[in-house]
Amino acid sequence: MRLHRNLVFAVIDALKQIFNDGEYADKVIEKVLRYDKRWGARDRAFIAETTYDIVRWKRLYTEIAEAHEPYSRQHLFRLFAVWCVLKGISLPDWKQLEETPERRIKGKFDELSKIRKFRESVPDWMDELGEKSLGNKLWTKEIAALNQQADVILRVNTLKITKPQLKLFLAKEDIETVDIDGYPDALKLKERKNVFTTEAFKDGLFEVQDASSQLVAPYLEVQPGQRVVDACAGAGGKTLHLASLMQNKGQLIALDIYESKLKKLKIRARRNGIHNFETRLIDSTKVIKKLHNSADRLLLDAPCSGLGVIKRNPDSKWKLEPEFIDRIMGVQQDILQNYSKMVKKGGQMVYATCSILPQENTEQVKKFLESENGKEFELVREQNVYASETGFDGFYMALVKKI
Template sequence: MRLHRNLVFAVIDGLNEIFNEGEYADKVVQKLLKRDKRWGSRDRSFVAETVYEIVRWKRLYAEIAEVKEPFSREKLWRLFAVWATLRGITLPDWKQIGHTPTRRIKGRFDELSKIRKFKESIPDWMDELGESELGKKWEKEIHALNKQAPVVLRTNTLKTTRDKLKHALLDENIDSESIKGYSEALQLTERKNVFTTQAFKNGLFEVQDASSQLVANFLDVQPGQRIVDTCAGAGGKTLHIAALMQNKGQIIAMDIYANKLKELKRRARRAGAHNIEPRVIESTKDIKKLHNKADRVLIDAPCSGLGVLSRNPDAKWKLQPEFLDKIRKTQAEILENYSKMVKPGGKLVYATCSILPSENQEQVNKFLASESGKDFTFKKDKKVLSHESGYDGFYMALLEKK
């Protein structure tokens, strides 16, 4: 593999923004990909994948390269040299790269691979937390979460069927296969940019991980009901609910961020979902108005996001233990307040993209033992671990109001 100077420089610039300026990896990569109109798809995928790889393995590579943060440009080049060496890429004779001790890098890699926090490239606190909450499963789980996430699509059944979508994609040279146990999902056999396809522009699918596709089904919605999606965000699950309801009934999509709901409106138009009403939560009044009014309530709660590290590797470095304490408190408050919207006989789903019991079943148990939770019966829950499913780590619990 021959390295091209302009592509490698783009990678170094991207890493500088992520590691030193606190930018989010996905936003940085999006921006880098627009940098040079002459780049082909292979050039763009080299930039994107190399940035993500070095972000994912930051701790391991920094340890091998013997560099510490903050990373100067010289140190970033050393991280890049480690990445290239471990991939068997011959380094060009550029002044930025300097002498690279190939044998030493490989030796250090073998040595550090015996210690989990280096081998899986995670902060000490995260390794300790994972082990204390998941026990023996943590080793396999963090290993799975360090793999690049597959591209999974959800068929928009308001407009097409899974088989028709598969053929429409094939017409645009995109090969996909169905996944056993996920009725609307298609997984790409190789990574491609699906957002430029006609099928996407026509609203035939959304990009949505297979685990995330389980949540709307878990809610057991029926056409004609009134559903409240309380933390709707940009609406991946909201759109799925609309399709399951065949556009009949009402979905109130709520969020504290107006810009996310604006994006949801745009996506709903493309998907042909007409029964969604976005509402910004500005005060507790917005919640009180809906007390005892909803047949179904979805709480897709804010969480640590530890179940989606494979698609957000920079979260390993941005997440702090203090944030976890804060988010658990928020989860408890949201459950307490938003559960009041469920009408007697109605159902509630509490879901997170976390793998930690302290954010999941422990939150549900605490809620059920509280004053507000006494009106609810626990029906079932589902714990999805990445090393068992091959997809994101997720949790969902179904409760019914007496």
């Protein structure tokens, strides 16, 4: 591989914004890719994937490079040099990469790779928490799986097209996809490509949604004609999936505390051809009270640590703090206690997170069921989805019924 100076400098610039300025990796890459309109798909892929790779292995690379925060430009070039050496890429004759100790880099990598927190590039507290929560064996497997690059997975919008039709449609746009066993609406890209510029996306024929995330909506067992509430809808990936499972029939209410997210959902819903839904901003407790005892189905896709989706958000390893997990667990229980009142007798509720920690998952459901508000509910089933078993994101789902 021949390294181009302008592409490497773009990576260095992106790393500075992510590491030193605390910006989110996806937003930074989006911004950096607009620097030069002449860059082709391969150039853009190099910038995005190299940046994400160095972010993913930040702790390991900084230990090898002996670089420390705040990172000077020289330190960032050192990290890039480590990336090159470990990838087997020949270093160009640039002053920024002079005297890179290639043999020492490889030796240090071999030495540090024997220690999990360096090998998997995680903070001490996260490594300790993962082992304590999941046990040594499962945590070791899980964090290794979560450090793999995420596949690009599509969810077919069955309101507009069938899976075989979409495969053919995308093939005409030079995008090859394969089915995934056990995921009826999912297609996996054979090769990473920007699908957002395709006619198929613009026409609302699919959404980008991880395979594990696609398990959540069906877990709720919705039927056409029901009143379904998605109480933590966000930008609505699972809302859109629920609408397609409901065949656009019945009433689907998307709630969230952020108006900006609900606005994005409305745009996505229009593109998807969904018309059985409405959005409501949770700006007071009245919004929830008005829906008490009225929902046939309720989805609580609760805010969480996001430890199950490190694959696609590698910078979250460096942004997440232990205090946040303690805080979010309080929010999760509060949501369970208050939002569950929307379910009517005989109705069902799914509590889901994109976390792999039992304290955010099964322990939260157990605590709810043992509480005064939870005594009317019974657990139907629950499922832990581990990246080490599926190759996709880590998730948790519990289905409970109001008796």
